[in-house]
């Protein structure tokens with residue numbers, strides 16, 4: 451059964467506590483928290499102090515996606531703020547292996563995200579070290595974008611790579627996920643769906659999460 455991780459980026463920031471309670475009461479599995487620095491991506495979202503506050507209400511694992519340069523400078527702070535999983539970007543990490551070891555040494559799970567233009571083949575060496583690969587299905591930085599269909603090929607290829615190596619790495623997909631495309635994304639091999647707009651812009655977010663779980 452795949453997991454669903456609502457992205458709070460699309461929630462009403464004036465009512466974040468309500469959004470967290472809604473996720474707690476829903477069939478969602480994780481909270482997905484997008485951190486943007488205005489350098490690696492052309493947008494700024496929120497940082498560890500907001501995550502610390504979210505963590506006081508959130509009753510499910512917090513999956514922190516760092517869209518920032520030099521993530522190694524901050525991973526310990528994000529763990530202290532309450533991160534259960536930390537994902538860094540392949541494109542932001544010249545010393546990726548070191549960053550992954552750093553995250554794991556904190557006793558939490560480690561992931562690598564790849565942008566739409568980054569091939570999954572670039573993960574061959576690091577894959578055995580990873581708990582999760584996050585395939586971005588939009589260019590990171592903003593919610594509400596259209597799913598890039600080339601992502602399907604990347605998911606299928608990565609699923610085969612993971613299978614051939616006998617690993618149990620999660621494949622998380624993020625960006626433009628809707629109730630309509632969620633089924634094909636899972637069939638291609640994804641087992642974690644991140645959804646922002648589809649959940650928080652829906653008239654009934656709890657029902658939207660249930661639909662994403664049932665595909």
Ligand SMILES: O=C(CO)[C@H](O)[C@H](O)COP(=O)(O)O
Pocket residue numbers: 457459460482484515588589590591592593594595624625626627644645646647648
């Ligand atoms: O990482 C992200 C943007 O960089 C968001 O998690 C992602 O875009 C989700 O938003 P939506 O479901 O609205 O596309």
